[in-house]
Amino acid sequence: MTLTAFPPPPPGADHDDLRQEVRAFLAEELADFPPEKRAESWNGFSRDFSRRLAQRGWVGMTFPEEYGGHARSALERYVVSEELLAAGAPVISHWIADRQSGPLILAKGTEDQKHQIVPRIAAGELCFCIGMSEPDSGSDLAATRTLATDVEGGFRVNGTKVWTTYAHVADYMILFCRTGKSEDRHGGMSQFLIDLKATENIQISPIIDLGGEHHFNQVIFDDTFLPSDALLGEKGEGWSQVMSELAFERSGPERFLSSFALIEELIGVLRQDATEAQQAEIGRLSAHLMVLRQMSRSVAGMLNEGKNPALQAAIVKDLGALFEQDIPRLARSLVSRPAVPGGGDSYAAVLAYTALAVPSFSLRGGTREILRGIIARGLGLR
Amino acid sequence: MDSMIHDMAERLFRDHVSHALREDAAAGHCPEALWTRIEEAGLHMALVPEEAGGFGVPAAEALRLVRIAGAHGLPLPLAETLIANAVLARVDLALPGGRLTIAEGAGLRLERRGTAVHASGPLTLVPFARWADRIVTIAALDGADHVLSLPVKDLTVAPAQDLAGMPRDDVKVDLALTEADAAPLPRSLGGMRGLGALVRSLATAGAMETILSMSVEYANDRVQFGRPIGKFQAIQHYLATMAGETAASRTAAEMAADSYDTPAFALTVAAAKIRAGDAAETVGALAHQVHGAIGYTQEHALHHFTKRIWSWRDEFGTELDWTRELGRAALSSPQGTFWHFITDSTAQGTPA
Known part of the structure; x- marks a missing residue:
């Protein structure tokens, strides 16, 4: 039964030298970081920490060198990730970009997108958020209503995203929305790469969670114009x-x-x-x-x-x-x-x-x- | 070679281990003819090094036979014989052939009487003792672990059984051992408790894979309220939970098998046995919930598998024994280094 088969990690996956380097770095960086801050786990935010981590080559580790990465294996990245989490380091500023947005841009982006964005992720400079859920589209992602329509030179977006973690500080958003109609429930969806600091007509407002923390946001797109080069990957292929x-x-x-x-x-x-x-x-x-x-x-x-x-x-x-x-x-x-x-x-x-x-x-x-x-x-x- | 013995075992068990055979064994009849086929195929020697008569397959691959046997509910001491032969070969004692079993020897007392060594004391709940030719155990003599190969014909065996009706006999030992039947164990393989826990964890993972596929098949076939019950979300979530528990249990058992004969084994086998026991609770309960009343009958095959995983929880160290042992080790890590304990305990061992 393949579903229950988890083959052992390949030989050498422990990467002990790297692990000791990361432990030494964290012991120094987090010497005065109190337990109640460590408890925030990967929700802790510090641009400075992410930048210093990147200076050691530990952000964008798996990205190709051509795009500012370090061409290391997923298992080396794993060692760094688990050591950061075990220490309770404040990592969210680079976490989402390093984990999924960077790899997505590398896999689906244009050369321009890759060269402009990916090296800055690997430098720990960019914070990403993911615009996925909506008020009427939670687990049912295919019920997404936010719509990008074709206009001269790009797209015009209308709709509302919610539970968007760290949108209030993020530099970029990967937006998932509708770009057309389709017979297939999963068709007609696309992804966009949005420069949040340079795009007008986006309102970001806090949603405070039950612990009193501000991680979530509501993000409203009100006739927001996106240039055509904001499209990430193929139009209509957003779902896959x-x-x-x-x-x-x-x-x-x-x-x-x-x-x-x-x-x-x-x-x-x-x-x-x-x-x-x-x-x-x-x-x-x-x-x-x-x-x-x-x-x-x-x-x-x-x-x-x-x-x-x-x-x-x-x-x-x-x-x-x-x-x-x-x-x-x-x-x-x-x-x-x-x-x-x-x-x-x-x-x-x-x-x-x-x-x-x-x-x-x-x-x-x-x-x-x-x-x-x-x-x-x-x-x-x- | 590796996959060849697995294919051979899979075919052999598929063709010969039927519901009727398991019923018959639970009623007390040893399936002799099937054992002969197993010996002819050489499966019982798979964990023995090539120079001692094995096939030279890596230990983890040889141990996979135990998971396959578990998946078929094999009512014979193949796992026990694999371990017994491996331990005997390690100390250069003769491999006697035939059905062997293993026991924890903590209750045995060894003393020198002239040139002979006298062994006495009880061995409790020994798997398949009455069907075995010899019991291989480890006990202390002069403060050092010794492997003993005890001929069952010279022991007193009082029959008892586990929840699945398999022999788990109480044995009284009172005999003089010759040099041919005792040898010092130079370096511990983990002790009989650890080795027994390893094979029970692997067999549990195999049995749970069978329980899972039986449950999925039943859910797809059984129609109520006009549709297969597998279309109901409640049932789907039960089965998804069973899949997760089965996967975790198999991963844990394979992690222990991969560290067989390395220093990491002591902790990985503890994790494997604990995880198998926890999974047995959930998987057994949900499998019966999915099957409904028919699964609670003797007629249905499910009980042979659920009763085995429930029995195996208590063998070669109960969950409480193993959780305390692992917990003591974890709590003895220096302040603030519990994480290091976790990474060290699951580090890939260097093969000895």
Whole structure:
């Protein structure tokens, strides 16, 4: 059964020298970075940090040298990614561009787009956001209504995007919208590369999440003009272009390490003096983490070979979200200390932050229901 | 060569391991004729080095036979014989042929009496003991691990069984060993508990793949409310959950098999056994939910597989044994380095 087969990562995937370099860099960079900031995981934003990371050659690692990249393997990139997440480094400023927008532009973009944009991503200078969901199009992406119509010299866009993470600071957006009508539900969609700082008639307004944080935005396109060279890839091929990004988006270590700051806090509390029951729970947590990591590295190995392991990626994300969402419950079952937002004690503060963050883990990047539907299709049930 | 033995095993089991054969075995009859075919194919020697009579396939490939046997619910000690022969070959003891089994020897007492070594004590829940010619175990003599090859005819065997009706016998040992039956183990392969946990994890992964495909097939065939029940989202999500658990369990077992005979094995096998046990809970429960009442009958084949994965959870270290052991190791990592523990424990081992 191929669906349940996750071949081991290729020999040499550990890249121990690189890992030690990254650890040394992070130990210095994050020496004074407090646990409650680390708890933000990959939602933490720092342009300076992303730039310094890029100076070490650790952004755009897999991009070709011709476009400012470093021609390294997906598994080397994996080592850097997981070390950043385990340390709770503030990475979102470059994360989305490095993970999916850069690879998308490299795969589908024109030479001009590649030369103008990709080297700046690799320099850690550009923050990207993804304009995908709409008020009436969440899990049902094909219900997208935002429409780009052909006009002299380009397109005019009208519509509303929501839940657009970091649109308020991003430099570029990859917009997914309709460009025509089609018999096929998945036809008539396209992607655009939008320079948010240089485009008029785009209104970006905050949507505050239940933790009081401003990550999301609503983005309104009101007769927004895009030049014809903003089109990314083929007109009408947006659906299949988006689908080919998903294996990158869903299989990485950010799909099971989002609560890692709380795991470190929990283990810190238990390390001195754990009962047998507490030891057993940490043993179970360790086993699940070891296995998720192996599955995720397996997918990185498949991506490195140019395969499209979208199904395996859906499995990693589904299992990963269950794992990272369960950490606050586990912490509460082992340690009797209440969650206190911004509390003086780092355990209390990290528990509070993480408890409020976890509901989003099975929503973002494809809901649990969508992922299970994809897996069911892979099993031959649809 | 690798895929040849897998194909051979797959064909052999597909042709000969039927529901009737599994029923018959659960009723206490050893399928002798099938064992003869397994020996003729040489499958029982796959984990032995070439110079000791094996085929020279890599360990992880040889161990894949265990997953295949698990997928067919093979009611014979093939996994046990594979491990027993590998351990005997490691210490240059004779490979006796025939059906062998393995046991944890922690309850055994070894003492020198003149030039002989006397072994005494209980071995509990020994898989297939009454169908085996010899029990291979590891026990301590003068503070060092020794491999023992115990002839079953000289032991007292009290029959007992696991949830699936497979022999799990209580054995009393009280005999003098000659040099031909005992040898010091120079470097631990992980102990019998670890090796047993490895094969149970692999067999669990195989059995769960069969359970998953039986469940998918049933969901596509069974019509209620005018359509196959597999068209209902609730059922689809059960099956998707089963697929995820099965994949995780297989990945974990293969990770342990890949680190067989390396220092990484001690922790990867713990993770494999724990993950298999957790998955057995979910996969077993959901498979029966999908199958409805027919799956709860003796007549339907499902129970041979679900009862096996439930039994295997408790063998060669219960989940509680293994979670405590892995947890103690994790908690002994220095402050702030739990992540290093995870990366080190899943690092690719250097083959010995």
